[in-house]
Amino acid sequence: MAHILLTLAPYQVLSYGTLLGTQVFHTFINSILSFKVLERPQFAILQRAVFPAYFGIQTAAPVLLALTYPGSRNPLGVASSFAGVFHPSNRWGVLVPLGTIFVTGLVNLAYLLPETNKITALRREQEKKDGKASYEKGSHSEEMTVLNKKFGQLHGISSLANLITLIATVAYGVKLSSRLE
Numbered sequence: 717m718a719h720i721l722l723t724l725a726p727y728q729v730l731s732y733g734t735l736l737g738t739q740v741f742h743t744f745i746n747s748i749l750s751f752k753v754l755e756r757p758q759f760a761i762l763q764r765a766v767f768p769a770y771f772g773i774q775t776a777a778p779v780l781l782a783l784t785y786p787g788s789r790n791p792l793g794v795a796s797s798f799a800g801v802f803h804p805s806n807r808w809g810v811l812v813p814l815g816t817i818f819v820t821g822l823v824n825l826a827y828l829l830p831e832t833n834k835i836t837a838l839r840r841e842q843e844k845k846d847g848k849a850s851y852e853k854g855s856h857s858e859e860m861t862v863l864n865k866k867f868g869q870l871h872g873i874s875s876l877a878n879l880i881t882l883i884a885t886v887a888y889g890v891k892l893s894s895r896l897e
Contacts, residue, residue, distance in 0.1 A: 723786060724784040724785065724786040724787075724796055724797070725786045727780075727784040728781060728784040728785060728786050728892070729892075731777055731780045731781050731784055732777075732781060732885075732888070732889060732892060734773070734777065735773065735774070735777040735778075735781070735817070735885055736885050736886070736889060738770065738773050738774075739774070739878075739881065739882050739885055740882070742766070742770055743878060743879075743882060746766075747763070750762055750763075756849070756851050760836065764833065764836075767824075767829050768825070768829065771821050771822075771824040771825035771829060772821075772825060773821075774817060774820070774821025774824065774825070774878075774881055775818060775821035775822045775825050777817070777821075778814040778815070778817040778818040778821070779818065781814055781888070782797070782798055782801045782814055783797055783798065784797070785797055785798070785800045785801050785810065786800075786895070787799075787800040788800075794806065801814060809887075809888075809890075809891035809894075810888065810891055812884075813884040813885070813887045813888035813891070814884075814888060816880060816881070816884035817881050817884045817885055817888070820877040820878070820880050820881040820884070821881060823877055824874055824877050824878065824881075828870055828873060828874040828877065829874070831870055832867065832870045832871065832874065835863055835866050835867045835870060836867065838863050839860065839863045839864070839867065842857065842859050842860045842863055843860075845857075845859075846859075846860055848860075850863065850864055850867075
């Protein structure tokens, strides 16, 4: 048992499990249930609090997965860590999925989240001016209509990036599982 702890394998599997579990739980359970049971303002507060950590995990985990990539047991085989990830034989099954996870997580963390938060703040200001919540049915002021459209675009792009991240994570998991044979 102690010997396995001196290898990269358990850290690779635990890192992967953390990433996939976090994504599946947040995407398909936490967000959906929170949206159903919380009032819209509380849901927005929760998401603003959760998203930095969530997108941070999506950004950091692929780096950790690359760092802990377990190479071949054969001394002449593919190296471990970053050298193994960048080996030509791992381009499509390892490098592309990990790179995709990193880039989409980083885009969500560094660009889409701050932009969405800016639009959300502007919508709250406009709600005060209009005397009507941005999500209420019926017509809205021209300013709120523009803000709602921009929010919808950013949210849609962020959701698509999250879906791409999840697909890339599963693709990497399939490649990782092929090493367990």
